[in-house]
Amino acid sequence: DAGVIQSPRHEVTEMGQEVTLRCKPISGHNSLFWYRQTMMRGLELLIYFNNNVPIDDSGMPEDRFSAKMPNASFSTLKIQPSEPRDSAVYFCASRKGTSGYEQYFGPGTRLTVT
């Protein structure tokens, strides 16, 4: 199995631009998570999906952030408009089943907003 795939691996953009991060979970996993990691705030859960349905989006910072999961093999995290404080590493993770199983993390997307 290829593991969780994220693209792009690095993204540099200017403030105000739209940014779209992509994730392909492990086949057969039905839960998908988006995290943001910064030195100051650590690893924060932004949103998670179960069977393509958003279950908890309380971690999404503000309306500039949106996430979709149109099917079991693809998810996007969009930031529009982007701001310098959005600079972070964004991780996608997937999991088989619900509570009680481990998460498998992708390699992350390093986002820099100038």
Added chain:
Amino acid sequence: SQQGEEDPQALSIQEGENATMNCSYKTSINNLQWYRQNSGRGLVHLILIRSNEREKHSGRLRVTLDTSKKSSSLLITASRAADTASYFCATDSWQGGSEKLVFGKGTKLTVNP
């Protein structure tokens, strides 16, 4: 605020020594998980311990859970330079009718050869 808080924030030891990291949390949990992150990489799951378990082993890893004290510890025995990484605990709990997953800020472990 973060549910899991690791202690210490940083730990430096010599190869062959044991490393102990602690995690404290605030609410009742379903399970607690430990993950490892090498610099610039994604997190890798190490071990999961359920709320009704007290101790679990996996190779050189030993995890304990004390639900009365709301704390867990990760022990790495006979450490190696390759164990250098950041280690995170993550709590899995039910709050407000939905599952909550919260990671701590991690312990940065350096194992000197």
